[in-house]
Amino acid sequence: MKFTTYTTDGATYYGAVSDDGMIPLSPNFPQWPSLRDVIAADGLHDLARAAEGRNATHSNVTYQIPVPDPEKIICVGVNFPDRNAEYKDGQDAPPNMSLFPRFARSFTGHNQPILRPAESHKLDYEGEIAIVIGKGGRRISEEAAYDHIAALTLCNEGTIRDWVRHAKFNVTQGKNWEASGAIGPWLVPFTHAAQLDDIRLTTHVNGELRQDDRTARMLFPIRRQIAYISTFTTLVPGDIIVTGTPTGAGARFDPPKFLVPGDVVEVSAEGIGTLRSEVADET
Numbered sequence: 001m002k003f004t005t006y007t008t009d010g011a012t013y014y015g016a017v018s019d020d021g022m023i024p025l026s027p028n029f030p031q032w033p034s035l036r037d038v039i040a041a042d043g044l045h046d047l048a049r050a051a052e053g054r055n056a057t058h059s060n061v062t063y064q065i066p067v068p069d070p071e072k073i074i075c076v077g078v079n080f081p082d083r084n085a086e087y088k089d090g091q092d093a094p095p096n097m098s099l100f101p102r103f104a105r106s107f108t109g110h111n112q113p114i115l116r117p118a119e120s121h122k123l124d125y126e127g128e129i130a131i132v133i134g135k136g137g138r139r140i141s142e143e144a145a146y147d148h149i150a151a152l153t154l155c156n157e158g159t160i161r162d163w164v165r166h167a168k169f170n171v172t173q174g175k176n177w178e179a180s181g182a183i184g185p186w187l188v189p190f191t192h193a194a195q196l197d198d199i200r201l202t203t204h205v206n207g208e209l210r211q212d213d214r215t216a217r218m219l220f221p222i223r224r225q226i227a228y229i230s231t232f233t234t235l236v237p238g239d240i241i242v243t244g245t246p247t248g249a250g251a252r253f254d255p256p257k258f259l260v261p262g263d264v265v266e267v268s269a270e271g272i273g274t275l276r277s278e279v280a281d282e283t
Helices: 035-040 044-051 081-085 161-165 222-232
Strands: 003-008 011-018 021-024 073-077 098-102 114-116 127-133 149-156 181-189 200-205 208-214 240-242 264-269 273-281
Touching: 003 021, 003 035, 011 044, 035 044, 044 181, 127 200, 127 222, 127 264, 149 264, 149 273, 181 273, 222 240
Parallel strands: 073 240, 114 273
Antiparallel strands: 003 011, 003 181, 011 021, 073 098, 127 149, 127 240, 149 181, 200 208, 200 264, 264 273
16 A cells, blocks of 8 residues: 555645545544654554545645655765766775755655756756655664665655755755655555565656666665664654665766756656656746
C-alpha cells in the first residue's frame, strides 16, 4: 500500500493511494496530524488496516511532499561510479561521502511545477531514491541501518548549476531554490532489503532516457549512509536522506541540456513508482 499527503477543496489530508484516487485516513487518526506523526508513532501498519476495504473518496487532488516539514533533508552527492568520473580529477571514490542539506521549501509535490528562477536559467534535474527515517538514533550500525527506515519515495533533486559554484567549498545555495525540486509521489513502506539493495533508477526528460543505474552500484550504499550520517547527528522520524543520482544530468552534455518551461521530468524506480514534474518559470 502507498500513502501520501494531498490537498483537495482547500483542505490537507494524508491517505492511501488507490487506482481511483485517495482514501482519506487523517480523519481517522486525529492523534497524528501528519504523516510525520504517523511515522514517529510507527503507525503505517495502522493506516493500512484502516484503508482495507474502503473506496477512494477524493479524486481531484494536489500532491504535496509526502512527509511535511521534516526536521532534516540530507542529500548524498557523487554516489555512482560514472558520476564520480565526471569530475575528471583523477581520483577514485573518496573515503567518505559528500553531503549537503536541503530545505523542505525547495521541494514541491508530484505533478506540481518545478520552478526555474529569474536569476538563472541553468535549472538541472537529478533523479534519486529517498529514504524516510522511521526509528531515530545516533551512531547506528550498518547492520542495523535498515531497521531505521520507515518508507521509500523518489526525488528530483533540481539544481541551479551556476549557483553551486558561487563559493569554494559548498553547494547549498544552488540546491535550495524555492520549489526547484520535487519529492513523491508517495511513501512505499519499507519491509525488506530487496526493496533497496539492487533496484533500477531512471530519469526521463520529455520521454528521453537521461539517467539509468542501479542501487547496487552506489559508491556509498544506503546502509553506510545511515551509519555515517548518524555518527554526527541524531536521525529522527521523518528525516529524509536523498541517496545520490546517476550520471546523465543535463550539465554534463555538450552543450548542456538545461531544463526549460514545458519540459517534463520523470524519475522512476522499481517498486516505488514514478515522480513527474513539469518545468515552469518562477513568477
